[in-house]
Amino acid sequence: MDINKEHSHYNNAHFKRLAPVYGFIELFVKDVRKGVVQSIGKEPKRVLDVACGPGVQTRAIAEAGHSVIGIDLSPDMLRYTKKDDRLNIQYLQQDATSTNFSDSEFDVSTISFGLHDMPERIAIDVLKEMKRVTKPNGQIIIVEYNSSGSFLSWCFLRLSWFVETKYYWHFVQTGLDSYLKAAGLAERSKTTYLLGNLQLVQVINTK
Numbered sequence: 001m002d003i004n005k006e007h008s009h010y011n012n013a014h015f016k017r018l019a020p021v022y023g024f025i026e027l028f029v030k031d032v033r034k035g036v037v038q039s040i041g042k043e044p045k046r047v048l049d050v051a052c053g054p055g056v057q058t059r060a061i062a063e064a065g066h067s068v069i070g071i072d073l074s075p076d077m078l079r080y081t082k083k084d085d086r087l088n089i090q091y092l093q094q095d096a097t098s099t100n101f102s103d104s105e106f107d108v109s110t111i112s113f114g115l116h117d118m119p120e121r122i123a124i125d126v127l128k129e130m131k132r133v134t135k136p137n138g139q140i141i142i143v144e145y146n147s148s149g150s151f152l153s154w155c156f157l158r159l160s161w162f163v164e165t166k167y168y169w170h171f172v173q174t175g176l177d178s179y180l181k182a183a184g185l186a187e188r189s190k191t192t193y194l195l196g197n198l199q200l201v202q203v204i205n206t207k
């Protein structure tokens with residue numbers, strides 16, 4: 001079986017189990033959700049939210065006045081998205097490694113807590129696809145786990161492993177920087193949250 005098919009099977013089985021309880025993470029990530037919205041800015045933009053899951057971040061972006069498309073591989077996670085006719089928001093089931101969007105179609109693309117749930121090769125392909133569909137000088141925003149290097153941070157990251165996929169620990173050990181470099185992206189700014197255990201990284205798409 002090829003790596004994308006294997007990932008798709010594993011991913012959809014994992015999130016079928018997790019989807020009903022996934023909402024509990026919102027207790028810990030309110031600030032970083034706001035951080036993503038602030039990073040996009042006030043001027044209305046066309047945004048792609050990759051690996052959107054149940055769409056809490058997608059919705060927060062739309063509530064700030066942007067037009068957003070959220071894509072995800074898991075039908076079970078998408079089932080928890082909420083319809084709201086007042087918002088300019090659309091959800092699609094798509095593999096983020098090969099979307100059907102045109103080159104440079106979006107002002108901004110975002111991915112929150114998605115890359116650590118993929119094999120490294122797929123995560124790098126997803127970043128390259130985000131680069132392709134985002135305009136030159138547009139923003140790519142990534143939210144991920146971050147290791148602050150302290151013992152407490154190590155404990156937090158190890159505990160998180162209980163609910164995470166089999167790719168998670170490799171991501172934590174390898175680090176986001178290495179994934180970005182492999183995709184030809186360079187960090188512009190980084191803000192940390194939750195005692196340094198989460199990071200919000202902004203990249204400018206220089207193409």
Ligand SMILES: C[S@@+](CC[C@H](N)C(=O)[O-])C[C@H]1O[C@@H](n2cnc3c(N)ncnc32)[C@H](O)[C@@H]1O
Nearest residue numbers: 051052053072073074077095096112113114117
């Ligand atoms: C931990 S959830 C993150 C959900 C959401 N972004 C958030 O901030 O809560 C990770 C999501 O990545 C999705 N995913 C994994 N591989 C994907 C791929 N190749 N294409 C699209 N979505 C993918 C999973 O289905 C899952 O919904």
